[in-house]
Structures are given as C-alpha cells and as structure tokens.
Amino acid sequence: MSEPFDLLVIGGGINGAGIARDAAGRGLSVLLVEKDDLAAHTSSASTKLVHGGLRYLEHYEFRLVRESLKEREVLLALAPHIIWPLRFVLPHHAGLRPAWLLRLGLFLYDHIGGRKLLPPTKGVDLRQPPHAAILKPSLKRGFEYSDCWVEDSRLVVLNALDAKERGADIRTRTECTGLEREDALWRVTLRDGSGETQVQARAVANAAGPWVDEVLRRATRANAPAxxxxxxxxxxxxxxxxDGAHCYIFQNGDGRICFAIPYEREFTLLGTTDERFEGDPNEVHISDEEAAYICASVNEYLATQVHPGDAVWSYSGVRPLYEDEAASDSTVTRDYVFEVDEDGGAPILSVFGGKITTYRRLAQHALEKLDIGDKAWTADASLPGGDMAVGGHAEMVERYAWLRQHMRIEDIARLVRAYGTRIEHIFGTEEAPRETGEKIAAGVYEAELRYLRDVEFARCGDDVLWRRSKLGLHLKQADRAAIARWFEA
Incomplete structure (x- = not known):
C-alpha cells in the first residue's frame, strides 16, 4: 500500500473542495474523493449568492452575518471572474415588516461586516423608472443594497483545481465505501468504475453534505443520532x-423572502423554498406546491404575473443543515458545526451545515480543529483565473476581442466570466494563439472541451452543460447532443 495521505476529504461540494485546497496549500498530502461529479448536488443548486444573509439578522445570528459579510469582499477579490457585485431592491410592503425595521437591518448590514468595495444602502422611489414599469403601483418606496453573485459550481471546481495544482489528488466518480480505524491511521476502501482499491490516511474530513451522518456511522460503527x-x-x-442588472428581494407573508435575479442574460432566476426533505438526496426535484409558492411570492410584487408553466428550467437541492431543533425549516441555523471523533486513534472531522459564502473560513477552522498543516494562507490567494481586477470583465473581453474571428462577442464574454485569465490556457494569446479545434456547438470549440476534460475534471456532457457552465440553457438540443457525443468518443 502506498504512503498514507495526511488528509482524506470525503465530498466534492464547496466545503470538501475548500478544505482540500486549504490543506494542500499548507503542505499536506491530500486525497479528495467524490462519488459523483464535483458540485453534483447541493453546491450547484444554490441561489448563487455570496451574501451576508439579511434575514438572519432577525434570528440574532450576528456572528454568522458578520463573518459572511467579511467573506463577501474577500471572495470577491479572490475570484472576480466568477463573483461580481449586485444591487438588490427591497420594496417596503405595508402589511409586513415596517420601514424603520428594514432601515435598521440594512444599517447593520452595511456596517457590521467592514464593507469597503461595495456601495452602501440607499432609499429608492419605486414610482420612478425602472421600477414603476416592473412592480405593482401600490409599492411606493424601498431600499437598494449590495450583495454578490457567484457561479456556485465553478467556485467548487476552481477550489478543486487549485488543490490539484498544489499537489492534491482529486478523484471524482469515486465513492468511499469503507473506513476502518487502525490506531493512528484510517484504512479506506474506495470504489470507482474500475473496482475497489485501498488507501490509508492519517485524518479524515467528512464533508459529504446530505450523506455526512451516513459516512460518520460507517466510520465509528455507532448508531449515532442524526x-x-x-x-x-x-x-x-x-x-x-x-431589462437591467438590478435584482429584487421580496418579503413573503410567512416571514420568508424570495429573490428575483437576472440570470444568464436571457432569463430571471426565482427562489427559493424551504421544505423538509426525507427522501433520497440523489433524487431531488421541485414539487408543484413549491413552484406555485415561488410564483405566488413574486406575483405579490410584479406587475406582470408569473406562472409555473412559464419556467424554462427548474432545479432543487438539499441543504444539509445542522439540527438545532428550530421549529421552522426557514429559521434553522445556516451556521456550520464540527464534530471530531478520535476514539484514541486517527481523527475524523464531520462538517454539519454551512453556506457557500463562509466555505473558506469553514475550511480554515476545520484544519485548525484537526490541528494539522502550516499556517492559514487562503485569505489573499486568488483562485485560478482570478488574478484580474474586480469589475474588470469589460477590459478582459476587449483583450480577447481577437477571438471574434471564431465566435461572437457574447461568447467571449461567457469565456471571461467562466475562466478569467485562464482563457490563455485554452486559446492562448493574440501574439501566440492556440488551435481552437473543431467547432462542436454554437460558441463551443474543441479546445474548451479538452480543457474542461483534462484540467477541470469534466467527464460527460452534463458536467459541461449544467455545472462547468449553464450552456444547457442556451444551446439547442442538437448542440447539447454534440457535446455529449464528444465526451463519449
């Protein structure tokens, strides 16, 4: 058997990828295993925001909001190609939270996180353009504040890629089927398409998301409570x-909120719901009741009504939240909790809860809890492709305008949003261009697919169409099939 890994990470979502990256950068030998694709489950099914969580202030989760707001600007600086600022408009609804409470909450939101890069809150007259044509006439005033967008599944992939480039072994489509503690080591059984193998590890980080309890029971042989x-x-x-880049956040009568966000140039993203889930996390789909709830929520505010049948796509994910015995599924904490089991031998740290915005701090705290590796380093280290200016997308598009001989300007803009400065790894530079290869689909060349396969762990068409990108929303069926055939070949 080969030399033991310092750390085995189970789970290729945002927490697992973040822990693997941090650990590899501290000089540890790291193996990450994921039974499906990276970000195949919860981490690609978020509302795609890096935000403080405005509504968490109502539940007095000030520490979580403060940490999230501080991380918002850290992450924006580390990955400005896949994270960018948004402005949200919060209408005042006369029958819900009073205006003074909204103003107080937004004052705290502006100040407890040390905001530096993003503009502050301001009042908005909703009777003026552009809002007057979008919202119902009964809505008179509101507030505008800042948060950030994130390409959630790409954030996971870039953390895994950076971990790999720092020495980590990243294995997708590889399931951990056995964990046996042998004094100071774990004997680990792995299963992939080729069969079973065994490795050893000195410590385990269990970041399996909805399956974290299952993995913990497998390791400890204990019938522990959920x-x-x-x-x-x-x-x-x-x-x-x-039209326009501004977003809306709508209050609901049940105390929850619903977002309406411009999405992928041609669409609007609406959500989200909170519904207790007790089925198979591999099989998660929106229900008719959820679709109706989302539409009813936004129709309280929008002048043009939305119906479930208008949807061109829907997606669902299961949030693995820490059970804090909260009465409501919408008020259960989004904070993260660790449990370390050593039992006199090799440790296993299990991650419960968490949110995309705090993944980097979670990873840092996890390694401190395990007390392994060198000092923390991720606060100012760009993710792959992120060594560009915040808000510098237009300049990057101009730099790669020479690619217009092959593709449209909107295709170049998509590449900038996805890869940042890593475009050079795919297409080279104007002075030293690389072969684009065959055009496989509209705006998609073989060079990009080779990069996604060889560098970003993609193994099939869906990995590209729905996780490395959202091309699945834009391409015709024939183009989607062509990308799938390219991988099959």
Missing part, C-alpha cells in the same frame, strides 16, 4: 422579466 435536518430549496428559471 445531526442533520435536510431542507429542500427549489428555484425556477423563467424568460427575462425586465
């Missing part, structure tokens, strides 16, 4: 409801 509350969140994608 630590998770699985809560399903679903979203609808509908044709674009308004």
């Amino acid at each position: 630590h998770l509350r699985l809560v399903k969140g679903s979203h609808l994608v509908v044709p674009k409801l308004w």
Whole structure:
C-alpha cells in the first residue's frame, strides 16, 4: 500500500473542495474523493449568492452575518471572474415588516461586516423608472443594497483545481465505501468504475453534505443520532422579466423572502423554498406546491404575473443543515458545526451545515480543529483565473476581442466570466494563439472541451452543460447532443 495521505476529504461540494485546497496549500498530502461529479448536488443548486444573509439578522445570528459579510469582499477579490457585485431592491410592503425595521437591518448590514468595495444602502422611489414599469403601483418606496453573485459550481471546481495544482489528488466518480480505524491511521476502501482499491490516511474530513451522518456511522460503527435536518430549496428559471442588472428581494407573508435575479442574460432566476426533505438526496426535484409558492411570492410584487408553466428550467437541492431543533425549516441555523471523533486513534472531522459564502473560513477552522498543516494562507490567494481586477470583465473581453474571428462577442464574454485569465490556457494569446479545434456547438470549440476534460475534471456532457457552465440553457438540443457525443468518443 502506498504512503498514507495526511488528509482524506470525503465530498466534492464547496466545503470538501475548500478544505482540500486549504490543506494542500499548507503542505499536506491530500486525497479528495467524490462519488459523483464535483458540485453534483447541493453546491450547484444554490441561489448563487455570496451574501451576508439579511434575514438572519432577525434570528440574532450576528456572528454568522458578520463573518459572511467579511467573506463577501474577500471572495470577491479572490475570484472576480466568477463573483461580481449586485444591487438588490427591497420594496417596503405595508402589511409586513415596517420601514424603520428594514432601515435598521440594512444599517447593520452595511456596517457590521467592514464593507469597503461595495456601495452602501440607499432609499429608492419605486414610482420612478425602472421600477414603476416592473412592480405593482401600490409599492411606493424601498431600499437598494449590495450583495454578490457567484457561479456556485465553478467556485467548487476552481477550489478543486487549485488543490490539484498544489499537489492534491482529486478523484471524482469515486465513492468511499469503507473506513476502518487502525490506531493512528484510517484504512479506506474506495470504489470507482474500475473496482475497489485501498488507501490509508492519517485524518479524515467528512464533508459529504446530505450523506455526512451516513459516512460518520460507517466510520465509528455507532448508531449515532442524526445531526442533520435536510431542507429542500427549489428555484425556477423563467424568460427575462425586465431589462437591467438590478435584482429584487421580496418579503413573503410567512416571514420568508424570495429573490428575483437576472440570470444568464436571457432569463430571471426565482427562489427559493424551504421544505423538509426525507427522501433520497440523489433524487431531488421541485414539487408543484413549491413552484406555485415561488410564483405566488413574486406575483405579490410584479406587475406582470408569473406562472409555473412559464419556467424554462427548474432545479432543487438539499441543504444539509445542522439540527438545532428550530421549529421552522426557514429559521434553522445556516451556521456550520464540527464534530471530531478520535476514539484514541486517527481523527475524523464531520462538517454539519454551512453556506457557500463562509466555505473558506469553514475550511480554515476545520484544519485548525484537526490541528494539522502550516499556517492559514487562503485569505489573499486568488483562485485560478482570478488574478484580474474586480469589475474588470469589460477590459478582459476587449483583450480577447481577437477571438471574434471564431465566435461572437457574447461568447467571449461567457469565456471571461467562466475562466478569467485562464482563457490563455485554452486559446492562448493574440501574439501566440492556440488551435481552437473543431467547432462542436454554437460558441463551443474543441479546445474548451479538452480543457474542461483534462484540467477541470469534466467527464460527460452534463458536467459541461449544467455545472462547468449553464450552456444547457442556451444551446439547442442538437448542440447539447454534440457535446455529449464528444465526451463519449
């Protein structure tokens, strides 16, 4: 058997990828295993925001909001190609939270996280353009504040890629089927398409998301109580409801909120829901009730009504939240909790809860809890492709305008949003261009697919169409099939 790994990470979502990256950068030998594709489950099914969580202030989760707001600007600086600022408009609804409470909450939101890069909150007259044509006439005033967008599944992939480039072994489509503690080591059984293999590890980070309890029981042989509350969140994608980059956050009568966000140039993203989930996390789909709930929520505010049948796509994910015995699924904490089991031998750290915005701090705290590796380093180290200016997308598009001999300007903009400065790894530079290869689909060349396969762990068409990108929303069926055939070949 080969030399033991310092750390085995189970789970290729945002927490697992973040822990693997941090650990590899500290000089540890790291193996990450994921039974499916990276970000195949919860981490590609978020509302795609890096945010403080405005509504968490109502539940007095000030520490979580403060940490999230501080991380918002850290992550924006580390990955400005896949994270960028948004402005949200929060209408005042006369029958819900009073205006003074909204103003107080937004004052705290502006100040407790040390905001530096993003503009502050301001009042908005909703009777003026552009809002007057979008919202119902009964809505008179509101507030505009800042948060950030993130390409969630790409954030996972880039963390895994950076971990790999720092020495980590990343194995997708590889399931951990056995964990046996042998004094100071774990004997680990792995299964992939070729069969079973065994490795050893000095420590385990269990970041298996909805399966974290299952992995922990497998390791400890104990019938431990469940630590998770699985809560399903679903979203609808509908044709674009308004022009402009601003977003809306709507209050619901049940105390929850619903987002309406411009999405992929041609669409609007609506969501999310909070619904207790007790099925198979591999099989998660939006229900008719959830679709109706989302539409009813936004229709309280929008002048043009939305119906479930308008949706061109929907997606759902299961949030593996820490069970804090909260009465409501919408109020259960989004904070993360660790459990370390050593039992006199090799440790296993299990991660419960967490949110995309705090993944980097979670990873840092996990390694401190395990007390392994060198000092923390990720606060100012760009993710792959992120060594560009915040808000510098237009300049990057101009730099690669020479690619217009092959593709449209909107295709170049997509590449900038996805790869940042790593475009050079795919197409080279104007002075030293690389072969684009055959055109496989509209705006998609063989060079990009080779890069996604050889560098970004993609193994099939869906990995590209729905996780490395959202091309699945834009391409015709024939083009989607052509990408799938390319991988099969």
